[in-house]
Amino acid sequence: MRSVVWSNNCLTLLNQTLLPNKVEYIECNDWQRAAEAIRRLEVRGAPAIGAAAAFALVLGARELTGLEFCKFKHKLAATAEALRQTRPTAINLFWAIDRMLGVVNRLPPNTAADTAIAALEQEAIAIAQEDRTVNEKMAAHGAGLFTTPTTVLTHCNAGALATVALGTALGVIRKAWSQGNITGVFADETRPLLQGARLTAWELMQDGIPVTLITDNMAGWVMKNKMVQAVLVGADRIALNGDVANKIGTYSVAILAKEHGIPFYVAAPVSTFDFTINSGTDIPIEERCATEVTSLGGNCVAPAGVQVFNPAFDVTPHTLISAIITEYGLLQAPYQESIKQLAALRK
Template sequence: MEIDQPLKAIQYQRGSLLILDQLKLPDETVYISINTGADAWKAIHTMSIRGAPAIAVCGVLSVAVELYHSRSKFDSISSILQFVTDQLNYLITARPTAVNMTDAAKTIIDYLIPLNNKQQNVTLYINELLDFMEQFLQRDLDNNQSIGKYGAEAIRQNVKDKKKLTVLTHCNTGSLATVGFGTALGVIRQLAVDNNLQLTYFTETRPYNQGSRLTAYELVHDRIPHTMICDSMAGLLMRTQTLHAVIVGADRVTANGDTANKIGTYQLAILAKYHEIPFYVAAPTTSIDLTKRTGNEIIIEQRPSSEMTTIKGINIAAEGVQVWNPAFDITPNQLITGIITEHGVFKPEELEEKLISLQRTIKSPLL
């Protein structure tokens, strides 16, 4: 099937950054202007923009925009280096669980240091830095398209006698969570493009409803066959309907393959294991953190209680009720069939070895 032009969460040209305000979706389509790192921090923290890849790109480009407009204020290379480093480290604090912003900050800072020795002209230094930051846009799109192709092929191989596949996904992992195409939803898009998709089930994803607000918005826009379920219906769905795979995204994957993703992912993985349904994690290598050995080392973000007790400002819970609202959970590696990256699909137990090997063979500062 043909799919319409994907939605864009990020619109950028040098000196200008607009993000689609996902707090307003699906009722309104409103773009917010991001002019400073502080603007981006607020947008990320309040979840006007969300999705680990999109957070990183938004953060990086916000620094690029602020640097571009304040370039006349810098009189030395060292002052630029300090400004960019401080801004990136500040943006990391907006949401601690996703690793992509941390990875992007390290990549840029590692690039800055040798550039400092090579380029001594302030104007040329800024231009080279802006060129480098802007590469994050295309890289994310390219990675997502590769993830889609590798993931679709892996799922097809597991069900060779089936042409039309039915899958389940959780949260939002599409164009609204990335620069474009998506990770887990990118795999689903690719199945649809290849005419291999029968139906996509997706959860509403309580308490923030990224499924019912955002994934629904994307699937309707792209005319991809779909059915929404409540989070609590997944067990019955797996027992009574044919599912060929569960595909989710990731905010951070550790060296052993443990995966932090939207709250509710862990229980889906347990259910999939019991019902013998392949469970895939789709994530770019920027979401893989080899400095963390297991999921026990990941900080889990705690969100405001109002996200559970209200919907669009309307109270739905007894006043004064006590709330526990972790934004993410950890899925142990033994529940994961494969981790879909832009370089291929890896078993959790081989992930670290494969990535280290790739880092040795691919000479790219953006790997």
């Protein structure tokens, strides 16, 4: 089941807000609907957001057919800026938009709009296809960490639903499972939107991988009772020093893992690294509406008017991370050096 599909000039997105109870697809025939899907988390997960934004720019460009190239670029840049505002934390969104605009900026000034649109479409398709390849490479590298039967704990959803295919953290789990080295997965429910309960548990069950769902505040007890031997999560942005932004609650899991002597691994493609910021303190943290906390399944679970703090992400310091799995291999401390080497490879 694919989260992002491009066909016949239409972007089709799997509506993840309805899973697992209902499988429904959203047809985006204009960039505004795609932007709304990103904002509403109907499509989510850093790589999937990046791919969706790339195709949204193609849709936006198609609305500019017939304009002279200078005006075309100006209006496309405005569309890109609107897309940037949808989700502030996941760097893949900005990476994909910048990559798409780079295609247009490299074209000669007398380029016809139709030519530019065709070039944008090919670039968006390439971004999506590369994500599949990148996930497969990450899975192979990450699976090498598991050489004996292991039960892992994961937080949020870093699977095929969060990418174009396979997944980041769940991609590694799928590969290690196929090799006989994953015996089961504990999935945190991941409040407030329950992406672990609704999405991760559902994905793993579809693959026949044993999964046990727990509430977020059970992770420490599970570790203390030696029910898991490793933690594996995805990421939304990684700083130069190796600090990692991921779904809220990841930081707590990392602290618990360190306390119990359990390795804490992060799986993320190079597109998730922000080579412009030095540490996690520079990562913008998205805050979302209070109703995500005060309501559950459409039912109010808190007193009316209560004050709510609802950050969507937290930052795990690099000192708590055992290794970062990328398509180029494993990064380990000192992360400042290994990430610099990764940046050089990317160029």
